[in-house]
């Protein structure tokens with residue numbers, strides 16, 4: 001007898017759509033907050049030399065200890081806080097949610113923010129609470145958040161710092177209050193740490209319920225997929241049990257070690273991106289028909305134009321892929337997000353935009 005898929009798959013999965021990734025073939029890719037710079041030939045050669053030693057017939061180091069030591073050093077993470085590694089930080093978000101999974105358990109974040117918090121919570125059938133950010137600056141609505149914490153007692157709170165897709169840093173004092181009144185975990189997602197000075201790493205000693213999450217994706221290693229979580233041993237010890245053995249493959253381990261041995265190259269690139277970000281914001285503000293451009297502490301810029309979806313489509317037809325956020329959230333009506341690419345990519349983007357919206 002043939003059984004219907006709908007009889008066996010959980011209803012929350014049947015009701016969801018898969019995470020959509022736009023096709024970027026032959027387009028200037030400014031949609032996904034990647035670092036636009038490839039390594040030069042000498043680095044590619046030296047990296048490939050390292051890979052020669054990869055024993056692909058063996059499982060990788062299950063603890064990825066060499067990688068952890070590098071990460072600790074470049075991110076100045078004190079020894080007392082263990083590291084939990086994920087195949088991208090997306091995997092860590094999922095793993096955290098699996099750890100607290102129970103009927104009616106709540107997860108809280110703000111809206112608009114990184115969509116995976118909501119998507120993964122929904123897929124797991126968790127009770128997701130999205131507290132709206134304030135208009136027009138996307139700041140935290142602290143009274144609303146504190147009251148939601150009191151009502152729902154979330155097991156997990158996710159705050160992206162800086163926030164995606166809005167690019168701003170939330171008020172640190174407000175986050176301190178959230179940490180102080182939450183009995184569950186507060187995850188500060190510092191995916192965009194390479195582009196700002198702000199961090200909550202130094203607060204780990206103060207708040208036992210604080211976890212800080214980072215990724216190497218935005219630094220320039222998106223293809224390697226490596227995310228990390230750090231915080232009190234008490235929590236990490238439990239989540240470590242959920243990590244699948246060997247989740248960080250041998251090519252990633254060797255490549256990350258090589259890249260972090262050459263950390264200054266990545267730092268120079270992120271410094272260029274920060275400088276180009278300032279120019280991009282200033283140039284967008286010069287374009288008369290751009291209605292609003294938000295400041296950014298990340299490697300992307302959020303801006304608003306009339307008929308954003310049509311502008312997005314025309315940019316794509318002109319060979320440039322950015323992100324259209326129109327329709328994804330009421331506060332993002334007519335909003336577009338562009339990653340800070342190379343100066344040449346930005347020049348082509350700005351020229352096309354000006355031509356399209358003039």
Ligand code: PMP
Pocket residue numbers: 033087088089090091114160163164189191214215216217222226227
């Ligand atoms: N957190 C935030 C805030 C993000 O914007 C992203 C990616 N866009 C991630 C986490 C996930 O990054 P990755 O899985 O590449 O580590």
